[in-house]
Amino acid sequence: MKRILYVLFSSIMVLTLAVACAQTAPVATEEPAAAPAQIEAAGEAAQSEEAPSIAGKTLYIQGSAITYPGQEDAWNEVNAAFEEEYGVTVVTNFSGLWSDIPTQLQTAQMAGETVDITTCGANQINSTLVRAGMIMDMTDLIAPIQDRWVQSTFTSYTIDGKIWALPWDSASTSAVFYNKTMFDELGIEQPTTYADIVAAAEVITASKPDVMPWVHQGKLQYMWPMWFMETFAQTSGNNSIQYTTDFLSGTRSFNSAEEIAAFEALKPFFDDGVLTQASLDTDQTGMDTAFGQQKAAMMYAGTWEITNIRAAVGDAFEVGVFEFPIVASDTSVLSQHGGGADSCLTVPSFAPQEDLGMIMQYFEYITRVDNANKILSLASPLLPVVSSVTPLDEPLAGDLNAIFLPHTIGFLDWIWPAEVNDAVMAAIPAVMTGQITSEEAAMSVQEAYDTLVAEQEYKFDWYSDWTDEDWAKVAPQSIPTFEVVE
Amino acid sequence: MKNTGSLNLEMRKKFHLSSKWQRALTAYWMIIPALILYVVLVIYPMFKGLYISFHRWDGLSEMKWIGLDNYKFVFADKIFWKAIKNSFVFAIGVTLVKNILGLFLALVVNQELRGRTFFRAAAFMPVTFAFVVIGVLWSWIYNPTFGLINNLLQAMGLESWIQGWLSNPKIALFSVMVVDIWKWTGFHMVLFLAGLQGISKEYYEAAEIDGAGMFRKFFHITVPLLGQVTAVSVIMSMVGAFVGNYDVVYVMTGGGPFHSTEVALTWIVNTTFRYAQVGKANAMSMILFVFVAIFGLAQFYFMTRNKAE
Numbered sequence: 001m002k003r004i005l006y007v008l009f010s011s012i013m014v015l016t017l018a019v020a021c022a023q024t025a026p027v028a029t030e031e032p033a034a035a036p037a038q039i040e041a042a043g044e045a046a047q048s049e050e051a052p053s054i055a056g057k058t059l060y061i062q063g064s065a066i067t068y069p070g071q072e073d074a075w076n077e078v079n080a081a082f083e084e085e086y087g088v089t090v091v092t093n094f095s096g097l098w099s100d101i102p103t104q105l106q107t108a109q110m111a112g113e114t115v116d117i118t119t120c121g122a123n124q125i126n127s128t129l130v131r132a133g134m135i136m137d138m139t140d141l142i143a144p145i146q147d148r149w150v151q152s153t154f155t156s157y158t159i160d161g162k163i164w165a166l167p168w169d170s171a172s173t174s175a176v177f178y179n180k181t182m183f184d185e186l187g188i189e190q191p192t193t194y195a196d197i198v199a200a201a202e203v204i205t206a207s208k209p210d211v212m213p214w215v216h217q218g219k220l221q222y223m224w225p226m227w228f229m230e231t232f233a234q235t236s237g238n239n240s241i242q243y244t245t246d247f248l249s250g251t252r253s254f255n256s257a258e259e260i261a262a263f264e265a266l267k268p269f270f271d272d273g274v275l276t277q278a279s280l281d282t283d284q285t286g287m288d289t290a291f292g293q294q295k296a297a298m299m300y301a302g303t304w305e306i307t308n309i310r311a312a313v314g315d316a317f318e319v320g321v322f323e324f325p326i327v328a329s330d331t332s333v334l335s336q337h338g339g340g341a342d343s344c345l346t347v348p349s350f351a352p353q354e355d356l357g358m359i360m361q362y363f364e365y366i367t368r369v370d371n372a373n374k375i376l377s378l379a380s381p382l383l384p385v386v387s388s389v390t391p392l393d394e395p396l397a398g399d400l401n402a403i404f405l406p407h408t409i410g411f412l413d414w415i416w417p418a419e420v421n422d423a424v425m426a427a428i429p430a431v432m433t434g435q436i437t438s439e440e441a442a443m444s445v446q447e448a449y450d451t452l453v454a455e456q457e458y459k460f461d462w463y464s465d466w467t468d469e470d471w472a473k474v475a476p477q478s479i480p481t482f483e484v485v486e
Numbered sequence: 487m488k489n490t491g492s493l494n495l496e497m498r499k500k501f502h503l504s505s506k507w508q509r510a511l512t513a514y515w516m517i518i519p520a521l522i523l524y525v526v527l528v529i530y531p532m533f534k535g536l537y538i539s540f541h542r543w544d545g546l547s548e549m550k551w552i553g554l555d556n557y558k559f560v561f562a563d564k565i566f567w568k569a570i571k572n573s574f575v576f577a578i579g580v581t582l583v584k585n586i587l588g589l590f591l592a593l594v595v596n597q598e599l600r601g602r603t604f605f606r607a608a609a610f611m612p613v614t615f616a617f618v619v620i621g622v623l624w625s626w627i628y629n630p631t632f633g634l635i636n637n638l639l640q641a642m643g644l645e646s647w648i649q650g651w652l653s654n655p656k657i658a659l660f661s662v663m664v665v666d667i668w669k670w671t672g673f674h675m676v677l678f679l680a681g682l683q684g685i686s687k688e689y690y691e692a693a694e695i696d697g698a699g700m701f702r703k704f705f706h707i708t709v710p711l712l713g714q715v716t717a718v719s720v721i722m723s724m725v726g727a728f729v730g731n732y733d734v735v736y737v738m739t740g741g742g743p744f745h746s747t748e749v750a751l752t753w754i755v756n757t758t759f760r761y762a763q764v765g766k767a768n769a770m771s772m773i774l775f776v777f778v779a780i781f782g783l784a785q786f787y788f789m790t791r792n793k794a795e
Contacts, residue, residue: 012525013529016525016530017533102760102762103759106545106759107759109545110545128760128762132547132762133547212631219653221740277649277650278630278650280630280650280653281628281629281630281650281652282629282630282631286629286632289632290631295631418761422756422760426743426744426745429653429742429743429744430655430743433743435743436744451559451562451563455559455763455766456542456763
């Protein structure tokens, strides 16, 4: 009998192996999408028809946890009103980190879950999601309501002339926020160069030993590349975007003098006591709290942080801003900061095609004047992405608009693929704390790129290799009609 | 005419076999639901992963056969081998400490002490918490500015001991190991406690009569008689440490700083979901499986060898 059972269980194992190897990758079960010309014709025909009813449907929205105070309540209020007006059930799931969104999407797709809309970041759109075919081409879908947005904000989400996401929250720039009251008390002038920063740090450390001169949310690894972008903008003679494009196209090495100098310019921040080890263990909440409780005199962040800073500081002290200091030997370079429309709403390519009408109606609804202001006013809209949103009434707005925004360029991590981005992320604190040299840091990034090319056949202009079949997988099969309320 | 006696004997034998067959079959029917679950959730994914490891696949588009290329990529992946090294350091370190500490605590709470029920419960309580909760809790304990440890050291005048517990690449991994040890020591204490309570007091009484002291009783009675429990405890903690460290590392450090706390699981998950290299990630999983299997089998062999002899 033992022999019979042995044969039986062995057969089960072999059968399982055969089944596992017999199945192929998931293949789209829906009918092939229509060719572009057919879509256009279908769209035109659809526009002339009345918007079909979407009552009884369920809209699934997912994204990272909402960090702006009060915004989740605003979303709930607008969603409830949408449900009442259109008879749709809205199910939201805002959880996890912003950096987990690609994982969430991939998991949902593998599990066969419905995701109609997802929040996202420009970084993820440009570096990972679109090239992986996970995002739907929205160019024709949003045509009826595209004019509700500030048109320049679409730049961050346009690839190969197509729009892949809708800018959301607010456009941003990066700045150093500082405790102006403390600076005035200690007689410190607003810094412009790195030498000024070191001098300020020495005064602060001597007068207030419990106060960190500068705190950064270094525990969040994805917040480190901003530092490199600032220094690289300077060491490249304000050519960082072009140099990055050249690097990713394979015509420039990351091991070049300018990139190495950019890493080298970061090390003194730790060596000179401007940054301390504490920054490596501090997250966003810790950074805001340390600054608000006057345990840190300066912090480097984006303008998306303004609402949290105001909440942390209250009336305790006056907050000022200055540009990232000049660290390059050529002091004629500009201090340039990463920025743009950071966040977006987009439609996964695996969203049910029959839901597109409901999805577009939802986008139309949340971009109506009252609803857009309700949600986006809580996102520190220094530069609103939706035209009808009232800009933030913020004392620093004048300086930020007049000085910082003209010096704002796109974040490099919106262009870098994930592997390169992670290599830069890991290298920066390692250089700053002396774990590796600047040359080793640059080499590690170049190796990450070389590995990506060798293993994944990475190509910067990936869309040039896409076939009609590839494009069909991310295109809407038809352009739905939806109600547009002016 | 057949001998009635021998006929009865034959019938008894036949009946005996049928009954044995029936009892065995009943037992196997009982485990079939669990077996089905095991095949579907463990065996099938394992073979599927092996199949995928020979393909380039981003999880969405069609798979492309590339043979052993993924394994070549993995063997050339420096971060993967750093993660494997960290996984071994993690597994061996926590296994040693958890078991030694667990045995020590079991010996203590096995005494007739006032409040020993409370101490048993207190030691076991962290086992019931989710790793995510523990990870967040300990992240704040380790916080350099507001954390309990650094503030306590400062209050005690030990500023020179203040560290970046999770940011210093030299100690970050050990800081994470402390959390794992804190969570699971209570579980191993319970295992050893059960083993201790299975040892007859007569052995100790006899040893006392022969003049044996505390240490001789421990090494010559307690340790040998806890052999099986120790083997189970060590194997469980070793295998668990290899394959159960993802949550705590992800929540506390994300694998940083500079991959100093990267373990095999975090790198595999990163490769799968962040880099969309599902084929390569499966190749890593297969290699990790081989390592754990060899390690586990060797451990099992050495720990149970004396019994067989």
